[in-house]
Amino acid sequence: xxxxxxxxxxxxxxxxxxxxxxxxxxxxxxxxxxxxxxxxxxxxxxxxxxxxxxxxxxxxxxxxxxxxxxxxxxxxxxxxxxxxxxxxxxxxxxxxxxxxxxxxxxxxxxxxxxxxxxxxxxxxxxxxxxxxxxxxxxxxxxxxxxxxxxxxxxxxxxxxxxxxxxxxxxxxxxxxxxxxxxxxxxxxxxxxxxxxxxxxxxxxxxxxxxxxxxxxxxxxxxxxxxxxxxxxxxxxxxxxxxxxxxxxxxxxxxxxxxxxxxxxxxxxxxxxxxxxxxxxxxxxxxxxxxxxxxxxxxxx
Numbered sequence: 287x288x289x290x291x292x293x294x295x296x297x298x299x300x301x302x303x304x305x306x307x308x309x310x311x312x313x314x315x316x317x318x319x320x321x322x323x324x325x326x327x328x329x330x331x332x333x334x335x336x337x338x339x340x341x342x343x344x345x346x347x348x349x350x351x352x353x354x355x356x357x358x359x360x361x362x363x364x365x366x367x368x369x370x371x372x373x374x375x376x377x378x379x380x381x382x383x384x385x386x387x388x389x390x391x392x393x394x395x396x397x398x399x400x401x402x403x404x405x406x407x408x409x410x411x412x413x414x415x416x417x418x419x420x421x422x423x424x425x426x427x428x429x430x431x432x433x434x435x436x437x438x439x440x441x442x443x444x445x446x447x448x449x450x451x452x453x454x455x456x457x458x459x460x461x462x463x464x465x466x467x468x469x470x471x472x473x474x475x476x477x478x479x480x481x482x483x484x485x486x487x488x489x490x491x492x493x494x495x496x497x498x499x500x501x502x503x504x505x506x507x508x509x510x511x512x513x514x515x516x517x518x519x520x521x522x523x524x525x526x527x528x529x530x531x532x533x534x535x536x537x538x539x540x541x542x543x544x545x546x547x548x549x550x551x552x553x554x555x556x557x558x559x560x561x562x563x564x565x566x567x568x569x570x571x572x573x574x575x576x577x578x579x580x581x582x583x584x585x586x
Contacts, residue, residue, distance in 0.1 A: 291346035293473065294376040298344055300502035301363045302329050310362070332362035351377045368470065372504045375473040394420040394436075395534040402539065407558060409524070409542035413507075416471070416481050417441025417464070420537060428557045429514055429522065429542070441468065445488055445495050455513040455521070458494075465498040466505040473504070507538060519557055522550045 303323040307314040315328055324332075330340040335355060342348040356377055360370045392414040402410045402421055409426040411419060417440045427434050430453065432443060444450050444464055451457045468485055475481060489496045512524045524542040531537060544551040 291343075291348065293476075294351075294373075295344045295346040297373065297376055297502050298359070298363075301365065301369070302326070302344075305363060309364070329359075329362055333358040368504055368506055372470055372473050375476075392418065392420060392537070395531045395537050397531050398529075398534070398537060398539045401529070405541065407554065408544070409554075411440070411540050413440055413538045413540055415475075415478070415536050416484050417444075417468075425554065425558050426542070428560060429516065431517070439484070441484070442488065446491055453514055453516070455515055456511070460510070460512065461494065462498050462503070463505055463510065465495055466503040467507045469499065469502070470504045470506060512542065516557075519553045520549075522553065523548065524550065 303321060305323045307324060307328060310324060310328070310332060312328060312332065315325060319325070326340055326344065327337050330337045333340065333355070335358065339348070339355075343351065356373060359365075360373060363369075365373060394412050394414070398412050399421055402412060402423055406423055406425060409423065409429045411422040411426045411434065414420045419434050419436050419438055419440050421436055422434050430443075431449065432447075434440065434443070441464055444454070445461055450461075454460055465488075468481075468488075472478075472481055472485060485499070489499050507528060509525065509527045512526045514522045514524070516522055524544060527541045527543055529539040529541065531539075544554065
């Protein structure tokens, strides 16, 4: 069964619109320009395909796309590695086993759980498909001032909770990257109906999410700085690192590291002491909720 070619068509149009003839290294074709970027004719020429063939791609009417054409389009559109992988996923035939795989509940990887149990001095969380919290430690909850119950969505908290906008100082950057990561995940798992419903809900609920989704930016979930304003502990600065177990590539251990001897490093033991009565909990796939946690400082 083929994929919905509308997503492929929209991605191609968005990448064509952002690339000018000058950036592509060609002279503009004569005539009045109606688009900010390349014309279809210009991109077809760059990729070495006919205008009719490329038009069918952008209209979602081309069922199959060869590897050679994908390579040529990626070069012509100046796609980076993540965008190229995204293009490949959008053009690939859909696997009949994808829906069954994504419908199965996730259990946190035992190896990642062992690691998180040893990291009570740093905020840590295990994130699964669709941004679902699979496990977290007490310090992670204390830093965010939120229970982050296993089985709930960190992505929903990040994008829709008003407290996230106040607490995460670089919220715009983090939130935009999260939407770009969701788009990348959606292309990788096109038959994941729960992911599609999750994205639709987020887009309907917030105009920023809808705008970022429509810009067709894609990214992999990756390491990044994070600055958090805690109502009691003040401003905290982290470097967020992502670790993946080889046998569970859909799960990420997200670890909030700190500079040694920094103000944040000196503050975390105090937050850890406040949250000492809230042990790490994991997602219970036999129930809808996870273990309860104690409130973070300032949330009692």
